[in-house]
Amino acid sequence: MAEVFEHPPVSVNGCEISAAAIGVEVQNHPASGADTAWESAARALVFRQLLIDEANRLEIMSVGLVDAEGRKLADEDARIEALLEQEVRCPNADETTIQRFYERHADRFTSPTLVEAEHILFSASPDDDLAYGLATGDARMAIRALMTDPGRFAELALKHSACPSREQGGNLGQIGPGQTVKEFEDVLFDLGEGELHPEPVKTRFGVHVIRAGRRIVGEQIPLEFVRDKIAQYLEEASWRRAVAQYLAILASQAKIEGVDIGGADGPLVQ
Known part of the structure; x- marks a missing residue:
């Protein structure tokens, strides 16, 4: 009979994240092994709890936010979005940054032969x-x-x-x-x-x-045709880094037990 690994209880600042909740979250984290999937799911719920706790501390309430398809977000999801919008700042991509990216990655902006x-x-x-x-x-x-x-x-x-x-x-x-x-x-x-x-x-x-x-033969696509896409890409990358840094700060201030969260660049950040 295969050995069943007993996972330790997971908690954030004394608030336990149930094994049942982690079990449900596992389906969102496909992995090569059950233990790896469990750890990914546990980390995602730890990050989520960190954000919810911070929203509670700052008394941030739901503001009726909607997702990309116009559907109203659940209360906790809306509070997390509002928290990130309030606390995480990242600059817009300026023309110099866009031009530099375009020149460094010219092969990405060439029509195929x-x-x-x-x-x-x-x-x-x-x-x-x-x-x-x-x-x-x-x-x-x-x-x-x-x-x-x-x-x-x-x-x-x-x-x-x-x-x-x-x-x-x-x-x-x-x-x-x-x-x-x-x-x-x-x-x-x-x-x-x-x-x-x-x-x-x-x-x-x-x-x-x-x-x-x-x-x-493929030709270089003029910058004016790809400027908006480059700006969007750079700003999304900057946002992910900023959120990862924000989560790392929250994690450093919290007592997390039962799972090694490692870096903050987890599924929730994506």
Whole structure:
């Protein structure tokens, strides 16, 4: 029989957080093990209790706040929101900070390179060695035919391809990063315009003949189009840090038993 770990009682300034409450909270903290989930849930409820106690001390009452979807918050949730709004301050992102972030993370603000893709799919399961081998042989024959006469691509796609793109001569349209399986993408983006890959490309869908078409190289997105998103990101990050620091101060002033809260950057902060 597996050993059952007995968790110690958890309390904040002498106020016990029941095992039942922690058990309910556990469902919000998926983890690799039951003990890890329990500890995460216990820490979240400790942070919550710290905030409720501070709202009580400051006599902060519910102000009828609503969530992002317009639903009225429960009384304790509303009091916590009001407390954080009153006690936690963080600056708005200024133009210099936004500009610096934009320049340091230029790759985040570049449109993806797009490559027009043509392919012929010889369908076979990688688990079926015989079928996969035959499909690879058929793909090699198609590649040899295309090297002799590139203009036959649409004809061969219509005749052999197991992909619906066969009706468009094998043309998949413009493909961006992450839109295809890695094996296909690695080959496609390494080809020049109009270049046929000289070897069959194997994926979980089967064996492909791949030719690249027109390439549209990604370009830098102007700052004015992403300024608001950058400001929102920076301000949300600043807010999370400020709340984490505020919780750390509250925790340092409290007597917490039964769980190691570690840093204050917990689920409630997120």
